[in-house]
Amino acid sequence: MERSTAKSLLKNTVVSPFADQDARIGRAIEELDTPTLLLDRAASDRNLARMAGFFRDRPAKLRPHFKNHKCVTLAKRQMLAGAVGMTCAKLGEAEVLVDNGFRDVLIANQVVGAAKVERLVQLARRARISVAVDHMDQVEAISRAAAAAQAVVRLLIEVDIGMGRCGLPSSEAVLDLARKLHGMPGVEFGGLQAYEGHLVNVVDRDQRRIQSRAAMGLAVETRRLLERSGIPVACVSGCSSATYDSTGILDGVDEIQAGTYATMDRQYYRLAAEFEVALSILVRVISRPGPGKAVLDVGVKGAGAEFGVPGIRDYPEVVIPFFLAEEHVVVNQAPEWSIGQPLHLIPSHACTTCNLYREIVAHEDGIVVDVWPIEASGRLA
Ligand SMILES: Cc1ncc(COP(=O)(O)O)c(C=O)c1O
Numbered sequence: 001m002e003r004s005t006a007k008s009l010l011k012n013t014v015v016s017p018f019a020d021q022d023a024r025i026g027r028a029i030e031e032l033d034t035p036t037l038l039l040d041r042a043a044s045d046r047n048l049a050r051m052a053g054f055f056r057d058r059p060a061k062l063r064p065h066f067k068n069h070k071c072v073t074l075a076k077r078q079m080l081a082g083a084v085g086m087t088c089a090k091l092g093e094a095e096v097l098v099d100n101g102f103r104d105v106l107i108a109n110q111v112v113g114a115a116k117v118e119r120l121v122q123l124a125r126r127a128r129i130s131v132a133v134d135h136m137d138q139v140e141a142i143s144r145a146a147a148a149a150q151a152v153v154r155l156l157i158e159v160d161i162g163m164g165r166c167g168l169p170s171s172e173a174v175l176d177l178a179r180k181l182h183g184m185p186g187v188e189f190g191g192l193q194a195y196e197g198h199l200v201n202v203v204d205r206d207q208r209r210i211q212s213r214a215a216m217g218l219a220v221e222t223r224r225l226l227e228r229s230g231i232p233v234a235c236v237s238g239c240s241s242a243t244y245d246s247t248g249i250l251d252g253v254d255e256i257q258a259g260t261y262a263t264m265d266r267q268y269y270r271l272a273a274e275f276e277v278a279l280s281i282l283v284r285v286i287s288r289p290g291p292g293k294a295v296l297d298v299g300v301k302g303a304g305a306e307f308g309v310p311g312i313r314d315y316p317e318v319v320i321p322f323f324l325a326e327e328h329v330v331v332n333q334a335p336e337w338s339i340g341q342p343l344h345l346i347p348s349h350a351c352t353t354c355n356l357y358r359e360i361v362a363h364e365d366g367i368v369v370d371v372w373p374i375e376a377s378g379r380l381a
Contacts, residue, residue, distance in 0.1 A: 043277070
């Protein structure tokens with residue numbers, strides 16, 4: 001996106017529209033009700049600047065994954081830092097972005113079913129929408145609906161580069177689908193979608209680099225096969241916050257879909273410690289039922305835990321046992337915490353955590369500076 005366009009998108013919106021009215025602004029975060037999702041704004045800004053800076057003079061461009069935070073204000077800050085557009089996992093997320101002025105959105109996922117396809121083509125009348133496909137049935141449904149609505153949907157054929165999720169398993173199968181969709185009404189071939197998600201969590205960085213480059217190399221090989229066959233490939237899109245500096249610099253990769261770098265979380269900090277953990281959940285000690293035992297007021301309904309239990313900021317020695325009830329965390333070797341004491345939990349997974357909240361409270365140096373709605377929270381369809 002042109003910088004001037006990005007700036008106009010951001011006009012009056014890098015802060016919450018309710019900023020003046022929210023009584024929490026200016027207060028110390030420890031005074032807030034709990035649980036509250038917090039973001040250290042300066043730390044997040046440094047993350048955005050670091051990632052954007054990495055790609056500033058490189059051929060690949062940043063298209064951050066919105067699913068990390070689902071927050072329009074944060075997405076706009078990513079655009080201002082230099083992103084060319086956003087990536088989404090769900091059509092509903094893309095709708096939220098377009099409703100808020102975004103004009104170039106990739107849904108890196110398959111959109112299937114008559115109701116969804118109709119929403120997709122209506123969205124494509126309002127913005128440049130790209131979507132992943134890996135089967136002719138999807139292409140035909142989108143083409144029919146888009147032609148009827150006089151819309152154009154950009155299709156990225158998904159290649160399975162080892163993750164074993166969606167995507168065609170071979171370059172030849174991709175070539176075949178690209179040939180078939182050529183010239184169909186209402187759609188245009190936009191390139192390839194390829195995500196090396198099975199390698200993102202390889203902790204050894206050298207191993208991760210070697211393996212993820214080999215995997216993304218399969219997408220680049222597919223690109224070359226298409227090009228040799230006379231089909232131009234405008235874009236190969238993929239990569240993550242843990243592989244941006246390995247697959248993101250491969251010749252033939254154009255767009256980086258990194259997401260978690262914006263907020264970070266406990267799991268990702270093990271993988272890419274150059275980014276700061278900006279996200280936390282403010283919680284309180286609500287009970288001290290026995291010696292050493294403390295109960296905190298959040299559970300799995302307030303902290304995504306697929307990658308393990310949360311950590312407690314400033315108390316690295318306090319380990320939360322693998323027990324997260326719906327609304328409670330029980331700590332067995334708690335220090336002298338008093339009832340009502342505020343603590344900061346660092347969730348193991350930012351993306352599912354943000355999806356559980358309706359707003360992010362932004363703070364700097366422990367003082368609330370803004371409150372950002374999480375507009376796409378719960379948008380699963
Ligand atoms: C399609 C796709 N692209 C990119 C990413 C990378 O996101 P992150 O940087 O949060 O790992 C993901 C993560 O799930 C994904 O599903």
